[in-house]
Amino acid sequence: MALSDATAAGRRLVIFDFDGTLANTVPTITGTARTVLARHGLDDEAMGDLTRLVGPPFPQAYEWVYGFSPEEAAQITAEYRAIYNEIGAEAWPLFPGVRDMLERVRAAGRLMAVASSKQMRLVARALDDDGISGLFDVALGKTSDEEGDKVSLIRHAMRELGVGPDETVMVGDRHHDVDAAAACGVPCVGVTYGGAARPGELEEAGACELADTVEQLAHVLLGTR
Numbered sequence: 001m002a003l004s005d006a007t008a009a010g011r012r013l014v015i016f017d018f019d020g021t022l023a024n025t026v027p028t029i030t031g032t033a034r035t036v037l038a039r040h041g042l043d044d045e046a047m048g049d050l051t052r053l054v055g056p057p058f059p060q061a062y063e064w065v066y067g068f069s070p071e072e073a074a075q076i077t078a079e080y081r082a083i084y085n086e087i088g089a090e091a092w093p094l095f096p097g098v099r100d101m102l103e104r105v106r107a108a109g110r111l112m113a114v115a116s117s118k119q120m121r122l123v124a125r126a127l128d129d130d131g132i133s134g135l136f137d138v139a140l141g142k143t144s145d146e147e148g149d150k151v152s153l154i155r156h157a158m159r160e161l162g163v164g165p166d167e168t169v170m171v172g173d174r175h176h177d178v179d180a181a182a183a184c185g186v187p188c189v190g191v192t193y194g195g196a197a198r199p200g201e202l203e204e205a206g207a208c209e210l211a212d213t214v215e216q217l218a219h220v221l222l223g224t225r
Contacts (some may be wrong), residue, residue, distance in 0.1 A: 006169075006187035007210045009223025013163040015154055015186075017172035018116035018123060019054055023092040023130065024104075026054050028084070036079045039070070054196040055174030057117040058144035058145030059145055077145070085122070089129035095193060097214035102135045105221050110145055111161050113138040115153035115170075137161055150180035158184070171217065173197055180207060190219055 019025040025180035030050035037047055052065045052111075059077035064070045068076065084091065098206055106112060116123050121143035127133035138160050140153045158168055165185035170177055173194045181188035190202030191211045202210060218224070 006168045008079045008187060008189045008209055008220050011169040012167040013111040013113065013161055014026050014221055015115050015168060015170045017116060017177050018114055020173035020196045021171055021191055022094060022098050025092050026051060026194060026196055028087060028091040029054055032080055032084045033041050035083065038210055044130050054223060057142065062118055065210055074117065092130065093131050096146050102217040104133060104218055106135050109184045113157040114140060115150060115157055117140045117150060120181060140225060150176060151183045154180055154184045154186060162207045163208040175201050178202060178205035178207050191217055
């Protein structure tokens, strides 16, 4: 069976992306990036759709989206983080209904993990700020800009919790999540309520199901539709 035909409901382990999936981080990410990119000579037209930066890891995102050299992308990332790291809890507010959704999935006996392209210390800080760290069995981010790609994080979560791909489902808001999950043999539910994915992106990547609201995501994961 193709991963895109798999069923998300009832799988023992649910792995969540963070940005744009659990928390509405897009405004702060794009606003901070706009400030830094302007310093590096890009006007609004050259920046275009800044939501393209949400999902792929930094600093590579600045290379892939805007064609910066690895050196300048690293410098942009350092400037970005100097601003972003000082913003505080308002940088990562949960989408309305996320806490309830997580509690319902947990109450149904599921294992839960986070696999994010954010730095590990920011993942831990954000989950603590949002008061949901205790709901997850594993929370993973990248340990350096050279390590911690989404594929390795998904595999790490499954290995640590002793769960195979056939018992796991990923939840994410960009094709990067769907692609990484597929590389691990795991289906991915695509969420659209964060607004980062372009129309059709998640379907084209092969998401097994789509959730347009947090409530719909709960139903998809719990099989209660």
